[in-house]
Amino acid sequence: MPNAERRHDKQARIDNDARLSRASGESTNLDELQELLGVQVDPTLLTLALTHRSYAYEHGGIPNNERLEFLGDSILGQAVTVKLYRENPRTDEGGLAKRRASLVSSVALAEVARTIGLGRFLLLGRGESQSGGADKSSILADTVEAIIGAVYLDAGGEVATALVLRLIEPLLDDPDRFGAALDPKTSLQELAARHSSAPPRYEVTDSGPDHNKTFHATVTVDGLVSASGEGSSKKNAEMAAALQAWSTVNERGSRARASRG
Structure with missing residues (x-):
């Protein structure tokens, strides 16, 4: 690669890092969020997990949380599947599938997000924020998955799985709530x-x-x-x-x- 292209790529990375740093400075206290999650996450990764595409667009096209969401969805599904398989030995495949679907659905994840007050930590664009984006179920659910992805990248699969199980614990511990999440x-x-x-x-x-x-x-x-x-x-x-x-x-x-x- 020619030197000019290398310099250009390096500068682009520096610019993106600088934008993320500014975004981090605008976010609500990340230490508080990490305490609520019960895990330490690299601040840059956690900020990325909180960055909705509307905010990214308004701030010069910085990275958003959609790739982390894609990763977190996979980690979430695996962790929930293994737990349900091990703890429900008499439940058939159909029953396990229904329970898993209820725990990884947008409805359930949004409920999890609201229990920790995740909405106040989100980085949203002006329009999205004014239209109540901080309490939109789809945005909350996607952000939960993105955070799981960030934890996986920063701390590994074991820590990410532990986070998933902590997050869904209220649904599992409250049979009535679990039933409501299954078929609200x-x-x-x-x-x-x-x-x-x-x-x-x-x-x-x-x-x-x-x-x-x-x-x-x-x-x-x-x-x-x-x-x-x-x-x-x-x-x-x-x-x-x-x-x-x-x-x-x-x-x-x-x-x-x-x-x-």
């Missing part, structure tokens, strides 16, 4: 029936270009709860809204029982 629409319908409420009503809208639409769902259970969710399909958006509604009612009940106790 049915769980919400059953919850409405127990409270003698009318069945849930869903309203769905969409936004964005035809090739990359985002669907927004609102579910209402009269006299009980109203909640919203979004996803890459109408079904995913309704599931996200149903899980949010179910979680709201469930947490409300837990607080009431605690106050009486």
Whole structure:
């Protein structure tokens, strides 16, 4: 390679590193996030994992978290599959597949992200931030996968697997929540029936270009709860809204029982 090209490539790498450093300086306290995750991650990699494509575009085309998301998805799937296989020796293939799907779905990962308050750490473009991107299920879920990928690259498979298991532990430890994550629409319908409420009503809208639409769902259970969710399909958006509604009612009940106790 000619010297001029080498200098150009070197300068491009330096420029990208500088942009990432600036992004790191703009992010919320990374030490706090690492404490919540229970693992130390190289700050540059963690910043990359938090960088949504909208932020990257607005900052001169710096790298975004999509490649890390691709890697993290694979690590997540393997870790969950192995755990379910080992801990459910009497469950058949179909049952294992359903459980795995519920734990690695965007709905479940977004729920995990909200439990650690991940939204406030995201690096989003101005428009995405103003439209509520910090609480969009698809963005939260993708970022969880990107963080898993970053941990894998920085600390190896064993540490990344341990992180996955810590993140999904709330779903596994709470059978009711696990059932809701598996089928949130049915769980919400059953919850409405127990409270003698009318069945849930869903309203769905969409936004964005035809090739990359985002669907927004609102579910209402009269006299009980109203909640919203979004996803890459109408079904995913309704599931996200149903899980949010179910979680709201469930947490409300837990607080009431605690106050009486």
